[in-house]
Amino acid sequence: MTRTTPARPVAVEAVFPELAAYRGRTTRLHPRPGRPGCRDSHVGGPLLWPSDEPWPFCDEPWPFCDEPHQSETEGYAPQEIRAARAAGVWPRSRPWREAGGPEPDEPTPFVGLAQFFARDVPGLAAGPGGADLVQLFRCPHTHGPRLERRYLLKWRSAALTERGGRFLAVPPEPPLVRWEHELPEPCVLHPEEVDSYPWAEDDTLPPALIARIDAWDDAQIEEGGRHAPSYQGALSIPPGWRVGGFPSWASTGPMDITCECCGEPMRLLLTAGGDEMDADSHSWMPWEDRDPSLQGMDSIRRGQSVAMPTRLRFGRDRDLHVFICRADQGHPPRWVLS
Template identity: 80%
Template sequence: MSFVALAQFFARDVPGLAAGPDGADLVQLLRCPLTHGRHLERRYLLRWRYATSTESTGRFLTAAPEVPLLPWEHELPEPCVLHPEQVDTYPWAEDDTLPAALIARIDAWEDAQTAEGGRDAPSYQGALSIPPGWRVGGFPSWASTGPMDITCACAAPMRLLLTAEGYEMDADSHSWMPLEDRDPSLQGMASIQGGQSVTQPTRLRFGRDRDLHVFTCLTDPGHPPRWVLS
């Protein structure tokens, strides 16, 4: 069974994309179309390549690969083009990801926002620190698991290479929504204009609507990556 291609990123298009082993400048994310084990786990594959060699016309396929038979619609990605945008992000505020005094200030600010604006009030995690959707670099979100210490098998620390997420926007991410895709007079999900093609352009899901974080070794990017659903 062939892996299904989910995304590819060229270093020339994505500022800050971590270099691959031996200077590889193209990274591809793939997923096995089958589930594995009694927990129906997913298996992913990270491939590093050189843009100059992959873009040679002699390597292009003459026919598109046959689409595998998949049980669910969200298993097959919707073809789309990425338009990277560089934004400032900040760490998840929990445990020791930030100084305790700063987390206490964030909590107090969120309480005040909720008291004033109700359930659609902005939060640090959703509206200010980490954008939803596909992203390269930055900080991981830990909504489902809480902060985790990610280390390589060689004991070296690992950095976040990329995050794959099914939804590009949600009720808690009003500040990240493109202006052309929202009604500024509304908040939360009600403000989103355009339906599924806007909120879920790739049509993919990861786990139970979680983020798939891909970490690579800081010492040697050729070491096996780690996959974390959070």
């Protein structure tokens, strides 16, 4: 099934003609629970990983985060999380040591979160050497007193990898994860390109334009109440998983993201979002996930499989932005929670 974003509740360029010069495109991925294969773009499904290639483990010092895994007292077994989800119940937690959990300084397998093929996802940037398949991983544990997370990006040539023929059927996984939302739900994608506009704060747009947007937002609330459409929530950047476009800065405010190797500005590769909507952004929910006889939030159907299909969370319900260097895609990416 395709996914179709409704027209915006307000024609934003009619209200702010200057925004036409800043219009961009982003690809909404619309993950929904399903059964993707290793040759599909997906969140939470099997990765196209050669069987003779070692699976990545979190076991070496990393830049800016050389702390060991935080000690844990209890957690959830991945296979029990899957069984509980299938049964519609909450999994049972287990004491860490009794379940054979690793010591804080032991290597831990990364959890594969997603993979995207350029053939499936319009606007996906090319990787080093023209790589057209990107795979995203996360260590299931936090590191150090600031509870930092480690992520990993793996680029591949899809054609060369697929010609290898033998792929890992069952990747290594940790015996326990600290939170149920560390394990992604397998989701198929329904990519859709939509227009988007920059976050309106600080110097992301001209100051006079931001002031007009703020004044317009205030007038909307005064006239229509707290559920009136706002620029940030309903007109600029869609929620959820997406590729390209503009970063949202709801938690941190705008940040200048530069390459640690060469100092060049970085571009947004993708955004991973825990939720596909909230009270301010529900107007972005596709028509196919709505009951046409109802209005607003009440029209959205199928509950969690639509509102939080991947089951993943990033920080305290924030977006994970993955940036890559514009000058050299081989330089390390940067991970920003916002």
